[in-house]
Amino acid sequence: MTNKIRVRIAPSPTGALHIGTARSALFNYLFAKKNKGVFVLRIEDTDLERSDLKWVQDIIEELKWLGIGWQEGPDIDGKYGPYKQSQRLDIYEKYIKKLLNEKKAYYCFCSEDELEAMRQEQMNRGAAPRYNGKCLSLSKEKIKNLLEKNSSSVIRFKIQNKKIKFTDLIRGEIEFDSSLIGDIVIAKDLNTPLYNFAVAVDDYEMEISHVIRGEDHISNTPKQILIQEALDFYQPIYAHLPLILAPDRTKLSKRHNVVSIKDYREQGYLPEAMINFMALLGWNPGTEKEMFTLSSLAKEFSLEKVQKPGAVFNIKKLDFINGFYIREKTIERLTELCLPYLILAKLIEEYSGGYKILETGEEILLVTLQKIIKAYQLRFKKLSEIAELTDFFFKEKLDYKKEILRWQEMGDKDIKDSLLASEKILSKINQSASEWNNKNLEEELINGAERFNIEKGYQENNRGFLLWPLRVALSGKQASASPFEIADILGKEKTLQRIKKALEIVS
């Protein structure tokens, strides 16, 4: 073993990258960065039945999206050989044979039914279910015979009865009694290794110094340690991370929760937010600082500050953090990020280098799109929300009830008067950049609102009598950006059209 810090994550490609795996990756990555070590990505695809190349792609894509890079692993040559277990079969075979020769492992011909019955009987007795060692003393001839007959068999590892102690960087000393474990299956045959065995071999072969993984692996650790000892391997240092929990405090599962990073990305969560949020789940800097970029985390991270108890996944906090990073974006970048969602919602489409409104086919300039996004930058938490919030900019016909045009105790006649007053003010303003802009529109309309209130005998500073019906007429919504921003973006013609429509609706 070198003195170098070498860590890894070892996902199995049996599904989309899970948020728990992503957080393990983050913590390993940060630990490596902090200690100038190496972060390895190893693909654990020993289970060919369940593994699929498309999930390897997903793991790679999503880790890259998060900004978590590896120094050794897929796409990158390494001196430790291939990083997919299915390409390392000869390595495992060598060690399986070694264990077999040294009588530390043996063939087992018990049927699954037999094993199931054994387990049941032990459970009923209140004992820990474990293999009873039936095939341990089979004679050489008998084994040879059965193997030649192609009887189905597996290879078991002989568990030494002893106390196994190891130090966990997060939890301290952990002790297991190996007599409770029973001889585990380490391979189905010489070419089909199983998890606990493959992990022990790979961690050794890849010179992994620290194994940082989820708490759900604690009970695998003694098995792996025993295999390491039998093979005369060094023992890596362990650190078991607290689990990410669902609101009911059980392990986050695909069945009841959104767990894949891909889904969060598609919902419009930013990688910065995911990283910041995942880091805070089970770790804190010991200060009151909570907002972190990946690189600031790499400086401040330490395993000593990792929590012991599991952490409940709080989506509201993720939303808050995501909103924070949305507000941090430049408007150019944020618009770029939002565009796909507007396209997906069939509001706009891309054409020869520009964009057009899908419904009317009219061109919409990038600067206009940026104005729209800017008007909503403070108003959304997930990118996917942008379409519903801003759809009225791209629609000809607004669909709303007359009732929502009403501000406080206004009668229908009052609403009409209000809209007519707005119309009068706005038609006097020229559609030119120097006049028809947010600032000037605001000035004119606020002055107008005061005049309108005096005229109608309303309370003077209650601008809603003019502004509310106007804003609803332009947006069709009870909640939206200001009428000034909207009118500015819509332009004079559409603004006046929408006021006319509203007047029709009141009548």
Place this chain on the structure above:
RNA sequence: GCUCCUAUCGUCUAGUGGUUAGGACAUCAGCUUCUCAAGCUGGUAACACCGGUUCGACUCCGGUUAGGAGCACCA
């Protein structure tokens, strides 16, 4: 059932024998305000329980209770 792990506001957490138990999200109120946000100000809200140790325990020890994870020819 067995093994292991865990226990501070609803949630994420600070705290390492003496604190008005701090922060963040959420929540509530106020300010701002045409609305919704954002922002600012303030409020409500926690040491699971029982024993020790100690002049003194959220903090150390033991137990109880509760929760979780693991117990495959999956990883």
